[in-house]
Amino acid sequence: MALAKLGVVVLDCPDPRALAGFYAGVLGGTIEDQGEWVDLKVSGGQALAFQESPGFVAPKWPSSDGSQQFHLDLVVADLDEAEKGVLELGAKPLDAADRSRTYRVYADPAGHPFCLCLS
Known part of the structure; x- marks a missing residue:
């Protein structure tokens, strides 16, 4: 319970x-x-x-000398379309170069990491 x-x-x-x-x-x-x-x-x-x-102080991702604190996983139907939208809103890519994966990592404008995850 x-x-x-x-x-x-x-x-x-x-x-x-x-x-x-x-x-x-x-x-x-x-x-x-x-x-x-x-x-x-x-x-x-x-x-x-x-x-x-x-x-x-913004979290670091990834970092052995600083904590990422937490991150959000946001489920999307189209990674490319979602990426375009979050970048236009002010996100910064942290780990988004590998297009073969089903997720990409970004930072919001305050520096919190979040992942766009393919549904």
Whole structure:
């Protein structure tokens, strides 16, 4: 039996509104601005939250001397189309050169790693 239910995944970042806007462009959904905290409500999916973190230091991927902290796996139907879209929204490729794989790794505008994974 579960002891708890997942409420929301929270990403620390320097600008919650900007990062919520990036993920709204990727996932769709509605942004609810709470000031230092911003929620992204995604229809039929898990909500994401963004919290202002002064002094934020972006995670490193991959790195043996720094932690990636966590990453998001985002399932897509077409890797090339999804890649084009996330790059237009401000993502940066971290490990996307190998086109034979079923995933590609990027960083969001605040530096959090995420993967586009072929469904």
